[in-house]
Amino acid sequence: MNQGCPNPKCKVHQQVLFQKKDGHYFREDDAKYIQRFKCKICSKKYSTATFKLEYKQKKRRWNQFIRRDYTAGKSMNRMAMHLKLHPKTIERKIQYLAEKARRSQKNLLQKLKKNQISEIQFDDLIASIHTKLKPVSISVVIDPNQRLILGARVAEIPAFGKIAEISNRKYGRRQNLHPKTLDRLLYELRENIASNCLFKTDEHKRYPGIILKNYPKASHLTHKGERATVAGFGEMKQRAFDPLFQINQILAMFRANMNRLFRRSWNTSKTQASLQEHVDIFIDYFNEELRMNVKRCKKI
Ligand SMILES: [Zn+2]
Numbered sequence: 001m002n003q004g005c006p007n008p009k010c011k012v013h014q015q016v017l018f019q020k021k022d023g024h025y026f027r028e029d030d031a032k033y034i035q036r037f038k039c040k041i042c043s044k045k046y047s048t049a050t051f052k053l054e055y056k057q058k059k060r061r062w063n064q065f066i067r068r069d070y071t072a073g074k075s076m077n078r079m080a081m082h083l084k085l086h087p088k089t090i091e092r093k094i095q096y097l098a099e100k101a102r103r104s105q106k107n108l109l110q111k112l113k114k115n116q117i118s119e120i121q122f123d124d125l126i127a128s129i130h131t132k133l134k135p136v137s138i139s140v141v142i143d144p145n146q147r148l149i150l151g152a153r154v155a156e157i158p159a160f161g162k163i164a165e166i167s168n169r170k171y172g173r174r175q176n177l178h179p180k181t182l183d184r185l186l187y188e189l190r191e192n193i194a195s196n197c198l199f200k201t202d203e204h205k206r207y208p209g210i211i212l213k214n215y216p217k218a219s220h221l222t223h224k225g226e227r228a229t230v231a232g233f234g235e236m237k238q239r240a241f242d243p244l245f246q247i248n249q250i251l252a253m254f255r256a257n258m259n260r261l262f263r264r265s266w267n268t269s270k271t272q273a274s275l276q277e278h279v280d281i282f283i284d285y286f287n288e289e290l291r292m293n294v295k296r297c298k299k300i
Helices: 060-070 074-082 088-111 163-172 180-186 207-214 247-256 272-288
Strands: 019-027 031-037 045-047 115-128 136-145 150-157 193-201 217-221 229-231 235-237
Touching: 019 045, 031 272, 060 074, 060 088, 060 272, 074 088, 088 150, 088 272, 115 163, 115 180, 115 247, 136 247, 136 272, 150 180, 150 272, 163 180, 180 207, 207 217, 247 272
Parallel strands: 115 193, 193 217
Antiparallel strands: 019 031, 031 045, 115 136, 136 150, 229 235
């Protein structure tokens, strides 16, 4: 979209009234004619491409493939090999795709504000950065009725269990930022979630306090973690009725579709920021494409 003169010092900055058409150019990258403009006041030249997030990209055609493959368990190196792009290009494109995904998710939440959500489920995935000794949690909040992921945030947590001592010795004390991050996420979703909403979670000891703080009128049901068991040749089998089926199923999809979250994966996250980027891209792709595979889910 044309947003008018991009010169911040110009009197008619971001106004379309004082612009005139100034020819066009052919963009070879995606074979499109791009309209150019010129500001009548400051003579600044610009085009419809100036305001796009893809501005100055030279390989636009590959964006959709990277988005599709990155959320289908493909590694960054394999994408570089198959698309014949430099690994650095893939890295940059992922940063761009993450920004685009965040904007799209923000728009979706804005749209959903009209119909506030009456039921929420949330839970955490445990992942790690660089080594199992540096674990992180990914808090995921969903709307089970529309099968929508509302948000997911990565947070540093200390190592627990047998490796706690080794982790402490090798990498020092790790902060527990999980409660703060989850609290922040629920706070940010306050305009989408009804104040008398029903929260369904497992029996994590910190959850009731965080819910009560952000939604004092809400009700909270806890269920024992009745995870699906792995049976036979390793497929998922449900043992009994699972009241938290929707959230467990979506967490399983995170694990099945993001290479770095695979069990016994050769891929690891190198930084927390890149893990968050991957999560952001997955949320957007899930809400837009994957959730529609279930018949009852309609396009929003
Ligand atoms: Zn101007």
